[in-house]
Amino acid sequence: MDRKVFKLPFTRVAIQDWQCPTCQKGLLRIKEGTFFSEETSLSKKAHDHEAWDPDWISSVYSCLLECSNNSCKETVSNIGKGFVDWDIEHDEHGYPEQVYGDFFKPLFFHPHLKLISVPENTPDEVKKKLNDSFQLFFSSPSAASNHVRAAIESLLNNLNVNRYRVSNGKRRLINLHQRIDLLPAKYAELKDLLIAVKWLGNAGSHSGKELTADDVMDAYEIMEHILSEIYENKSTKLKALAKKVNKAKGPKS
Numbered sequence: 001m002d003r004k005v006f007k008l009p010f011t012r013v014a015i016q017d018w019q020c021p022t023c024q025k026g027l028l029r030i031k032e033g034t035f036f037s038e039e040t041s042l043s044k045k046a047h048d049h050e051a052w053d054p055d056w057i058s059s060v061y062s063c064l065l066e067c068s069n070n071s072c073k074e075t076v077s078n079i080g081k082g083f084v085d086w087d088i089e090h091d092e093h094g095y096p097e098q099v100y101g102d103f104f105k106p107l108f109f110h111p112h113l114k115l116i117s118v119p120e121n122t123p124d125e126v127k128k129k130l131n132d133s134f135q136l137f138f139s140s141p142s143a144a145s146n147h148v149r150a151a152i153e154s155l156l157n158n159l160n161v162n163r164y165r166v167s168n169g170k171r172r173l174i175n176l177h178q179r180i181d182l183l184p185a186k187y188a189e190l191k192d193l194l195i196a197v198k199w200l201g202n203a204g205s206h207s208g209k210e211l212t213a214d215d216v217m218d219a220y221e222i223m224e225h226i227l228s229e230i231y232e233n234k235s236t237k238l239k240a241l242a243k244k245v246n247k248a249k250g251p252k253s
């Protein structure tokens, strides 16, 4: 996963290479004539302040993005916020100079971007929780991380790990950590990974501190590996491995 694509702001001349969520082949580009941005009213009022600087400016924007793949051409709506910061431009002699430039950060995409690849055989309930997470990724990393934790609960349900235990004749919920421990031996290698995602999800729900985009991307990358281990077609993986060995005409390394 190229994290910069989801973390860095974009400018009117250089937008990030977001992959089309529908065909997952083309890249999204701003559809001509659809980009609008305006300074917020509070930001406009602040111009009167004696210490005002252009980097005080904040704005909102909206635009339509279009997939570059001609056989898809999906349209994605996008909104977010803008700000002003130093940018580098080249003068007529080719020397770099610092100028103020407009930068934009997305808050929502609809349909949402797909931040990791999810194997086709993944249970629908797990896919749904991950999609809920991708939807919230740009606007609320903590909420997004919470949904990855929920995806693990669904994953354990799908692997038939008990949700309840009976004690003194009463049915009690088993907590997530204990459920992970109940996984059958063949998933032993995945336990540490699942527990890591659980910790990140816990931080998203309970601590007062907002998680960062990087925290959520940690959870996504671990989740991508877990799902690939459980649901990816093993023969596809072996074929890819054989191809590498054959190409090297010997061991891969």
Ligand SMILES: [Zn+2]
Residues within 6 Å of the ligand: 020, 021, 022, 023, 024, 025, 026, 067, 068, 069, 072, 073, 074
């Ligand atoms: Zn597309």
